[in-house]
Amino acid sequence: MQDITQTITHVPIEHYVILCSLLFVIGVAGVLIKRNALVIFMSIEIMLNSINLLLVAFSAYHNDPAGQVFVFFVMIVAAAEVAVGLALVVMVYRHTHSIDIDFLNKLKW
Amino acid sequence: MMLSKYLFYLFSILAIFSSVMVLMSKKPIHSVLYLTLAFLAIAGHFILLNAQFIAIVNVIVYAGAIMVLFLFTVMLLNLNFSVEQKKPAIVRFSAVIAAGLLFLTLTGAMKRTDVLFNGIYVNSQIGLVKNLGKVLFSEFRLPFEVSGILFLSAMVGAVMLGKKAGD
Numbered sequence: 343m344q345d346i347t348q349t350i351t352h353v354p355i356e357h358y359v360i361l362c363s364l365l366f367v368i369g370v371a372g373v374l375i376k377r378n379a380l381v382i383f384m385s386i387e388i389m390l391n392s393i394n395l396l397l398v399a400f401s402a403y404h405n406d407p408a409g410q411v412f413v414f415f416v417m418i419v420a421a422a423e424v425a426v427g428l429a430l431v432v433m434v435y436r437h438t439h440s441i442d443i444d445f446l447n448k449l450k451w
Numbered sequence: 452m453m454l455s456k457y458l459f460y461l462f463s464i465l466a467i468f469s470s471v472m473v474l475m476s477k478k479p480i481h482s483v484l485y486l487t488l489a490f491l492a493i494a495g496h497f498i499l500l501n502a503q504f505i506a507i508v509n510v511i512v513y514a515g516a517i518m519v520l521f522l523f524t525v526m527l528l529n530l531n532f533s534v535e536q537k538k539p540a541i542v543r544f545s546a547v548i549a550a551g552l553l554f555l556t557l558t559g560a561m562k563r564t565d566v567l568f569n570g571i572y573v574n575s576q577i578g579l580v581k582n583l584g585k586v587l588f589s590e591f592r593l594p595f596e597v598s599g600i601l602f603l604s605a606m607v608g609a610v611m612l613g614k615k616a617g618d
Contacts, residue, residue, distance in 0.1 A: 350455065350574045351455050351456075351459070351499060351500065351501075352453065352455065352456050353455070353456055353459045353499075356561060357459070357463075359557075359558070359561050360558055360561075361463050361466070361467070363554055363557040363558055364467055364554060365466060365467065365470055366557075367550045367551070367553055367554040367557075368467070368470045368471060368474065368550075369470070370549075370550045370553060371474065371546055371547055371550035372473065372474045374542075374546035374549065374550065375474065375538060375542075375543050375546050375547070376474065376538075377536055377537065377538055378479060378530075380479050380482070380483075380521065380524060380525065380530065381473070381474070381479065381482050383521070384473055384482055384483070384486050384521070385473070385474070387486065387490075387513070387517065388470050388473065388486070388489060391489070391490065391493050391509075391513070392493075394493070394505075394509070395493055395496055395497070398496075398497055398500055398502045398505055398578070399496075399500060401502075401577065401578075402500040402501060402502060402575040402577070402578060403575070405575055405577055406577070407577040407582060407583055407586040408586070408590075410502055410504070410505055410577065410578055410583055411583065411586055411587055411590075411591050413502075413505050414504075414505070414508065414583075414587065415591075415594060415598060417508060417509070417512050417513070418598045418601065418602065419598075419601070420512075420513075420517070421512055421516060421517060421602075421605075422601055422602055422604075422605035423605075424517050424520055424521075425520065425605050425606065425608075425609045426605050426608045426609050426612065428520050428521070428524045428609075429608070429609040429610075429612035429613045430612055431524060431528075432524065432527065432528065432612075432613060433612050433613070435528050436615075441528065441530065442536055444536070444538075
């Protein structure tokens with residue numbers, strides 16, 4: 343356990359920025375490309391996780407605990423969002439028997 | 452002590468590969484499993500950054516609770532079919548172009564900034580449970596309590612949306 347807390351990283355922060363941008367962009371592309379509402383939710387989760395990773399990286403490199411506390415709150419909001427969002431998906435499926443978002447273009451029932 | 456560097460690239464490749472596979476998979480259940488793999492790779496990144504509390508919470512909340520929610524939704528709606536309607540090719544092509552441009556903008560903006568961080572060896576101790584707990588329960592007490600109310604309202608909303616209209 344002592345070894346784990348002594349972890350020293352040699353990776354420059356720029357690599358974290360590039361990695362997180364790439365993950366965020368994959369999430370953006372998923373939201374734009376897919377028609378399945380579940381996969382769109384998963385893409386949003388990827389985007390949130392990439393931002394979490396970048397916040398933790400900057401907070402670790404600058405020795406500022408506020409970044410990691412923000413990550414904690416982002417996770418809280420993401421969990422609440424997924425709970426409500428998946429309930430919405432289930433309700434949409436009950437009404438239209440599909441979770442294809444391109445069918446949801448009426449804005450009225 | 453170059454092990455952490457190699458582990459960084461290993462986890463990076465794993466995270467990017469599984470995130471791409473989330474989008475490439477035909478069946479939603481494969482997407483969910485690849486998403487779990489991506490979350491575990493990101494939890495590995497957190498451990499490399501010595502953010503142990505965030506790593507454990509990431510595994511519990513994302514790879515545990517949120518994955519169970521997704522899997523239950525796939526199971527309840529019986530969505531495990533592989534024929535999925537796709538968007539028109541022009542939409543998909545332009546979406547990939549737009550995402551690539553966003554990536555170029557983000558990384559290009561970084562190239563023109565000053566040095567983000569001067570040091571090379573980072574030995575951060577703030578991610579430990581003890582240090583983070585002190586900050587969370589002193590400075591951020593009010594947001595912590597408010598997030599409890601947010602969870603309560605999310606739970607009420609999910610139950611209200613989930614039940615049938617007639618009940």
